[in-house]
Amino acid sequence: MSMKYTMIILAIVGYLGYMIYLGVKLAKNNKSSDDFYLGGRKLGPFVTAMSAEASDMSSWLLMGLPGVALLNGFMGNTTGFAEAFWTAVGLAVGTYVNWLIVARRIRIYSEKTSSTTIPSFISDRFGDRSGLLTAIAAIVIIVFFIPYTASGFAAIGKLASSLFGIDYHVAMVVGAIVLVAYTVLGGFLAASTTDLIQSIVMTGALFMVICFGLENTGGVDGIKNAILSLDGIDSLGQYFSITGTDGTSYGFLPIVSTLAWGLGYFGMPHILLRFMAIEDEKKLALSRRVASVWVTISMGVAIIIGVIGFKFALDTGMIFDKGFDSENILIYIADAMASADSFAAILAGIIIAGILASIMSTADSQLLAASSSVSENLIKRFFWKDMGNKAQMWLARGTMLAIAAVAMILAWDSDSSVFRIVSFAWAGFGAAFGPVILFALFWKRTTKWGAFAGMLTGGATVFLWKYLVAPNVAVLNIYELLPAFVLGSIAIVIVSLLTKAPEKEITDTFDEVSAYCKAK
Template identity: 60%
Template sequence: MNANTIGMLIIMIIYLGAMVLIGILFSRKNNDTSDFYLGGRKLGPIVTAMSAEASDMSSWLLMGLPGVAYLSGCAEAGWTAIGLAIGTYLNWLIVAKRLRRYSHKANNSITIPSFFANRYRDKSNSLLAISAIMIVIFFVPYTASGFAACGKLFATLFGVPYMPAMIISAIIIVAYTSLGGFLAASTTDLIQSIIMTGALVVVLIYGVHMAGGMDAVITNAQSLKGYLSMTMSHDAATGGTTPYNGLTIASTLAWGLGYFGMPHILLRFMGIEDENKLKTSRRIASVWVVISMFIAIFIGIIGNAMTKAGAMDVLENSSQSETLIVRTAVLLSNHGFLAVLMAGLILAGILASTMSTSDSQLLAASSSISENLLQDCFGIKCTKKQSMLMARITVLVIAAISVFLARNPDSSVFRIVSFAWAGFGATFGAVMLFALFWKRSNRNGALAGMIVGGAMVFIWKFLIAPHGGLLGIYELLPAFLCSAAAIVIVSLLTAPPSQEIIDEFESV
């Protein structure tokens, strides 16, 4: 390990230590599970906005998105970003305030499963159990993708074995999450969003310089077939193109539908102290998302030009291309003490993007098991102290399973995240919208929507999409539509909700 690498490592260790310290400080504020999982609904507008978006973007922003743009150009990355930008804005505009108000009205629900159960007065606990199980099913691989990103980071940078690097990263994330809960996760997410932004800007400027200037970047992109097109995808292996037709574009835009069903984002809406400040949060979040995704895609384009200029080795597949920003940081560190400091902050930014999502996912999955399954469904009675202990143990167990799933260093962060994103969007997205905006929807319809949406993600991904052609679209779109259809059909075919439920709906 040379002096530059040691310097970057020291900066990252300081950063990780600061995150754990925040967890220790906030551990004193967790008096019960309501504080641990929802922070007592005390978040301010800035923390709400930036923690929601930092937990949303994950390592996908600094690794997955630039990696896709590097290999295939603008089409897939661009349409995905556009869909996410639209979904972000609409989620803040139409869901945030109503969910904050409704979740408090519905027996002060502190988790998404408990909100659905209280909203529909589900005494059978079927909604609670199914939604909790679905959260665990899709969050475990999502969390695993974050651990994998950390492992790739340290393995690429320091030449250490992937598994130990990944496990150590997971231990750090689990430490501050299990100690500080929701408030610690949200506060660290705010800090991490700032570091992520700085990392993107530094890599953008340095990358353009190493590629030979902006003209060289544009010239290289124009020389690659379909690279700058939004209707064709560049094929890095053959140098040819793959058409990006209207149906493919629609299915890629459907990434935006996923926002309506993301538990770790929806919890931020539920946790804000003053619902009237959500407009401020919406503006901050929307602007940050658009700018950060645009820069991330452009970094992928710049990275391709850097390889053309000989400043970086060619990255041949998605596993390699997702380390683009890591490799750029290593190059930057060769230019003196200040450059080492900046490179360390870039790498801390990648850690931040991963940790900000993993901590939120661990909390959401933990709450589903300890609160919704063990206590609500199975009737296990616990004191406040026992509930807190159970919550923390659940975080540890889920993290251990995620570490096991993340053991393969060749897995693609982008692909894992895309599947989990589809799972949440299809399982909860339509159900959430109908729960908030259609008073005729009932418990049976919501249950049908969850089951059909979750099942269709697997069916389309593994049985239908492999046939290719028009069927080879992103599984979120057909699964979301099937979920919505199931909600409407089953709700209309079964008994309407009680007057009590309708009165509560109208009061909200």
Template identity: 55%
Template sequence: MATLGIVIAIVVYLAALLIMGATFAKDNQTIGDYYLGGRKLGPFVTAMSAEASDMSSWLLMGLPGIAYASGICDVFWTALGLGIGTYVNWLIVAKRLRKYSEKNNSVTIPDFFEHRFRDKSHILMVASSLIIVVFFVPYVGSGFAACGKLFSSLFGLDYTIAMLVSAAVIIGYTATGGFTAASVTDFLQSIIMTVALIAVVCFGLSTVGGVATVQDYSLSLDGYISLLATHDFASSSRVSYGGLITIISTMAWGLGYFGMPHILLRFMAIEDPEKIKLSRRISTVWVFIAMGVAIFIGVMTRTMVHAGVLPELEDSERAIVIIAQTLAEHGFLASLLAGVILAGILACTMSTCDSQMLAASSSVSENILHETFGIELSEHMQMVMARIVLIAIAVVGVIIARDPNSSVFGIVSFAWAGFGAAFGPIMLLALFWKRANRYGAIAGMIGGGVMIFIWKFLIKPLGGVFGIYELLPGFIVALVLCVAVSLLTPAPEQEIVDEFNSVS
């Protein structure tokens, strides 16, 4: 009976996604519709789809898992950086990018960079497209792997079969419905994620006796609730977090938002730029509350284990999965609610995968094949090509996801740093500094992307002060290169300056 309720909830959820994909397929009349929804997204869908595609399974698995394992310090500074990054991105980038991208007729991020800097050499187009493919395809594969692991552990299915089924659903609604389907389903998935968070907290607190019990036990663990230390359960002692440099490095996650293609595309797609303020308020409030609740769930789970409600967790990232399975044992209705919670974990992952596949597909079919190599196709054939490329990228993601032991969150962290360093500084300077030119943009983009690899694999292993998150040095290098090279090379043509001033 417990499993039946979970199965019903998840099957209904997956069927709803496929139906929505088929429903929005008829709205895709042009390639602009397919990749940007015709710039017709409302403020609520824009806000919540952006945040749903942002959070991924990190929200319901990563945050609670880290909080459970060592306390709130690390996740607090990470969440604070992400929350501030979310707000600032909406505040200074969203409206200007929406207007600028419409002014120069851009439907993808590589489009925007090439049109903004009038790069007739197509170096910016190719470089940014390759960066999107290099970092997004493994990211998509990690999402497929996360879904496969969840289905496999819940229902005892073979991992490969479970992964293929979940991948087929994501491919199905994204390939048919395009950007609009991905955005609206992401909006639905953000609601499911919210319900999952609330349900887990309510059930967990009811089993341990309320917030006071969680507070008392957490405070008894030295360093567990500290913002400057963590708790080592092996020695039952406090461990220093590492000081100001470590905190700055952790908060640097927030810099990644300025370069995330799947989030920036939501800014470009909103119907009315004047409604971005409403979207900003919705998304910022939701992000702070959702991350705060996720961290609390990790702390609460530690109390549930101490109280004997849950067994000691072998994998801390499965905290919500274990809580949902425990809830399912309380009858059919409880098992349905447990299914919604588990669907929330799927929603986190799927809402990120669909957006990433579209971004990677647009980079290959529109930016590389059509604009760089000049392959001319009719509007109908462009749509066909877009879907073929999307499916091909998904197949590569499936191949990457064959290994169930692949590090899901390691890939997420590395890809986040890659986009933040390669695109973030260039996007900010493109929008707010009219002296920036294509030479500086090329140098900054390539330099920032290369620095991520150098720091991650050559410098970071040295440890100590070099152990900081690679996004921070990568971002700084890209920013410095873009400014320096722009100043050392000819100023932009008057046409570029006039367009910049007109958007201002």
């Protein structure tokens, strides 16, 4: 093995070792299942902010977004940069609004109802004693999160396999074991703390690639000229047909469709849990500023990396290689960077560790959310209600190991799609939970049957729109989250108005939370 790969591996091993160390160190803080799943509501503002955004962005930030931007002008694609730009705008706005209107209220409300998971909050908010809402919400989380976690395991395997030639299955299993180890040991606090570290590594990786690009693609002027030379850049904010399918413009519907990504934030369980876990709701304002600035800068840098990557791939000729994959552009750049000297190889190792961090920061949160849904919201709720603290801890860890095993089985096929599931799962969570969370927090008249109808309509519409409507009706070929979110909201309103109003105890709690939020 060459020196450059040795240095890269050393950097990665050091990073993985530190993650396990944190898991072991933080394991002693877990005295109950509440500590394991919500960190005892003790997260500081910076950990809350960076953990939420690192678990949000995933490998999409370092691989997916630059890959989309890079594709602009390649193989006749003239909308890649526009798609990346408008998606980033939608996500930046969605991030800010979610922190602004949802974070504080759900922190206060969830503590008032003693809720530690999203399914339990939805059930407690509407006084559902039957367990119907808990079961539906838990099933939604399991359906979308286990394959989502599997895609993270697969990404780890493909990363090591493509860079070092290591067997895909060995790399995938080793990466999954490390991730599961620190999450099983340390729980929510370990996942959140490592997410903070991982966000720093991700940021470092982004800016290292930018510096490398400035040096090797003509500096700031070179990047500026590369952006201005992109096909269709002048039509970024224009449209000549409503669908924008003529290949020369990015239409009105595609712009609205990509902006709709921001709606997903209102229903993301692993992000909402961070809001619920902060130590003091008054510190959420600081968290909001930190999170919004980091997300905006990081996505902007990621898009520029896509442009740098396009020029780099053209200059080196690799873009014409049969095996070229636009989403691996950071890996290609890191590999080229490592050839300079030992120090550059270490920096390249940090870039690869950044990609690994982006994968793990999301997968650990997904694993935690999925396991809590099974152990707390299904097993304990329906089969073992009088479970003690020690038994709850063992059940929590055992459930996580079982879910991780299922995810590894799903990821075993080396040809499985890593990123295809991401946008679909995002739409599923956003449509099934987003409207319900917003109405639960802001409309007193919402009933449990309205919430049930909203989750069912939103989740079902995602499937129907994705596989039936969009492929067959060109003008309606938009991101399934948008129509599903709208129809889910309509269902909540109609069914709530047609069913019996909530009990006084439920509305009194709503009024208390609203009064507290207004007073402070």
